[in-house]
Amino acid sequence: xxxxxxxxxxxxxxxxxSCEQNKSENNKTELNAIFPKGEKGPAxxxxxxxxxxxxxxxxxxxxxxxxxxxxxxGARSNWHRHPSGQILIIxxxxxxxxxxxxxxxxxxxxxxxxxxxNVEHWHGASPDTGMQQLYILPKTENGxxxxxxxxxxxxxxxx
Ligand code: MN
Numbered sequence: 001x002x003x004x005x006x007x008x009x010x011x012x013x014x015x016x017x018s019c020e021q022n023k024s025e026n027n028k029t030e031l032n033a034i035f036p037k038g039e040k041g042p043a044x045x046x047x048x049x050x051x052x053x054x055x056x057x058x059x060x061x062x063x064x065x066x067x068x069x070x071x072x073x074g075a076r077s078n079w080h081r082h083p084s085g086q087i088l089i090i091x092x093x094x095x096x097x098x099x100x101x102x103x104x105x106x107x108x109x110x111x112x113x114x115x116x117x118n119v120e121h122w123h124g125a126s127p128d129t130g131m132q133q134l135y136i137l138p139k140t141e142n143g144x145x146x147x148x149x150x151x152x153x154x155x156x157x158x159x
Pocket of ligand 1 (some may be wrong): 079082086115121122123
């Protein structure tokens with residue numbers, strides 16, 4: 001009887017483990033949310049589904065804007081530039097970052113990326129895995145963002 005109970009417990013434990021594994025595979029697209037998902041980014045500035053949640057609003061003390069963006073697989077921003085640059089902190093998933101005239105860079109959870117002032121660039125998710133990032137925009141007295149043209153499929157898929 002005792003051994004029957006033990007074997008029942010261990011098969012239950014096995015069952016739980018396999019459920020956890022399935023869950024983490026499914027999280028490839030949803031990722032682990034720390035902040036609210038926020039609002040869907042407008043179609044004129046994003047391709048695919050990107051969700052933005054502001055965390056720190058602009059004010060005259062800090063002159064800094066901070067927010068969270070979750071890019072669903074395949075989603076990316078348009079080309080754009082920031083007058084005082086931008087810092088990205090990747091909190092989950094895998095994505096891309098490209099500065100104009102340079103090769104596309106793969107970025108993933110734990111990476112910190114600087115976009116220099118006024119340099120044209122885009123960022124977004126990889127085709128199969130979403131990407132979650134915190135963006136930090138300093139010196140907002142100079143402005144925040146100038147949106148430009150869409151990132152074409154050719155640019156996105158370019159190696
Ligand atoms: Mn940017």
